[in-house]
Amino acid sequence: MSALINLDEVRKEYRLGKIxxxxxxxxxxxxxxxxxxxxxxxxxxxxxxxxxxxxxLDTATxxxxxxxxxxxxSMKKNKLASIxxxxxxxxxxxxxxxxxxxxxKNVELPLMxxxxxxxxxxxxxxxxxxxxxxxxxxxxxxxxLSGGQRQRVAIARAIVNDPAIILADEPxxxxxTTSGSDILSIFSELHGKGxxxxxxxxxxxxxxxxxxxxxxxxxxxxxxxxx
Numbered sequence: 001m002s003a004l005i006n007l008d009e010v011r012k013e014y015r016l017g018k019i020x021x022x023x024x025x026x027x028x029x030x031x032x033x034x035x036x037x038x039x040x041x042x043x044x045x046x047x048x049x050x051x052x053x054x055x056x057l058d059t060a061t062x063x064x065x066x067x068x069x070x071x072x073x074s075m076k077k078n079k080l081a082s083i084x085x086x087x088x089x090x091x092x093x094x095x096x097x098x099x100x101x102x103x104x105k106n107v108e109l110p111l112m113x114x115x116x117x118x119x120x121x122x123x124x125x126x127x128x129x130x131x132x133x134x135x136x137x138x139x140x141x142x143x144x145l146s147g148g149q150r151q152r153v154a155i156a157r158a159i160v161n162d163p164a165i166i167l168a169d170e171p172x173x174x175x176x177t178t179s180g181s182d183i184l185s186i187f188s189e190l191h192g193k194g195x196x197x198x199x200x201x202x203x204x205x206x207x208x209x210x211x212x213x214x215x216x217x218x219x220x221x222x223x224x225x226x227x
Contacts, residue, residue: 002069003031004068004164004196005066006064006065006067007053007054008064008066009027009062010024010026010027010029011024011061011062012053012219023046023049023219024046025046026063026219027046027220028221032196033164034194035212036188036196037199038209039213040202040204040207041215046220051169054165059073067083067087067164067165068164085110085113086161087164088163088166089157089158089159091151091169091171092171093170095147095150097150102138103137103140103141103153103156104125104138105125107153108122108125108160111161125156128156133152134156147179148178148183151174151179155171155186165196166195166197167198167200168187168197171199171201180206
């Protein structure tokens with residue numbers, strides 16, 4: 001079985017003036033369809049850089065990245081943007097919702113960028129909002145919701161395009177314990193339906209919900225064993 005994500009000797013360097021700072025030092029990693037993976041590591045370990053590369057938000061300095069049988073590492077920016085919209089659903093710690101739009105409109109955005117017609121956008125956005133328990137809040141704006149509810153909206157937006165991967169960056173970092181547990185339960189439910197989920201976290205309780213924990217230290221993978 002071919003991997004959904006295949007990273008081969010991926011390196012990333014940043015230039016700070018005349019100094020080159022290595023962030024990833026040769027990452028070799030495979031993630032398969034239907035996995036629930038947590039990526040952990042101390043601050044500065046390279047886990048955020050790895051997430052950005054896997055999410056097509058950044059490109060590697062060298063090495064090869066193949067996503068869903070497509071060679072991402074050689075793509076131009078407009079193609080990367082298309083891959084991000086159609087194949088990757090993002091959930092961020094800070095929600096990244098547009099405050100002037102109601103939650104239904106926020107969830108419709110990825111479908112709009114994909115060229116889906118208005119009636120189908122509305123139908124699909126409402127469906128996923130019902131799935132995350134917000135079917136009665138469609139016309140509410142983000143400011144009218146709790147943190148946990150806003151993260152539910154972010155999850156609905158992430159899954160509305162049926163992406164190959166759901167990529168979450170510290171998704172419970174801004175939530176209280178109860179709300180965080182509720183959000184993790186939604187991820188577990190999505191995984192149970194066959195979704196591939198990658199969570200970047202520093203929280204052991206979050207990581208322990210996954211099936212595999214990948215630890216990254218100094219830009220290298222320390223392990224990637226099944227939990």
